[in-house]
Amino acid sequence: MMEGLFPRERAEPAPGAVHVPGWLPFDRQRELVAACRDFGRGPVAYRRTELPGGGVMSVRSLCLGRRWEPYRYLGPDRNLLELPDWLVALGRAALVEAYGSHDGFAPDTALVNFYADGARMGMHQDKEERSGAPVVSLSLGDTCVFRLGNTEDRGRPYTDVELASGDLFVFGGPSRFAYHGVPKVYAGTADPALGLAGRLNITLRETGL
Numbered sequence: 001m002m003e004g005l006f007p008r009e010r011a012e013p014a015p016g017a018v019h020v021p022g023w024l025p026f027d028r029q030r031e032l033v034a035a036c037r038d039f040g041r042g043p044v045a046y047r048r049t050e051l052p053g054g055g056v057m058s059v060r061s062l063c064l065g066r067r068w069e070p071y072r073y074l075g076p077d078r079n080l081l082e083l084p085d086w087l088v089a090l091g092r093a094a095l096v097e098a099y100g101s102h103d104g105f106a107p108d109t110a111l112v113n114f115y116a117d118g119a120r121m122g123m124h125q126d127k128e129e130r131s132g133a134p135v136v137s138l139s140l141g142d143t144c145v146f147r148l149g150n151t152e153d154r155g156r157p158y159t160d161v162e163l164a165s166g167d168l169f170v171f172g173g174p175s176r177f178a179y180h181g182v183p184k185v186y187a188g189t190a191d192p193a194l195g196l197a198g199r200l201n202i203t204l205r206e207t208g209l
Contacts, residue, residue, distance in 0.1 A: 016173025018098040023168035066109040091204035098170040115199040121182040123154035131208030134172025149179035
């Protein structure tokens, strides 16, 4: 994928963290957007999660396989959407791209986050999982600033990475429990042909439950 004069290049912003720009072909991106819409038409709708302190997240989320609630996983049960096999296979292919092997990656949950204009994600750790398997993140729609921090706290040092539609980001190994967040989404930056206003992020995880 070309931005300006120079192509965006694969990068490893921290040990175990790999960014692959434009990994998803455009037709595949459109298929994923359509799938995310279909997920929301089922028995489980996208919703804004209420946090224990009373705050409400600005992103709207939907879970596949197991439902994440602060700060635990529920299910699977018949009231939850299944994690489709094709999405598991995509997650494994992503790890092969990032690390050269999927190493038996068996995700049993996917979190789909929708960022409308003005939505963001505060710095947090993905630590409810009992497995140390990597997290696979796929971006669709508007470009965002993804902030990858350290494993100790929400402050510096951190690295900001721009994630555009079709980008793959994987964090595992020493970066698996790094704090991370999305402080900004650049509204209106998605290709209109994608048919998406806003940003979708799909993260595949292995809970170890």
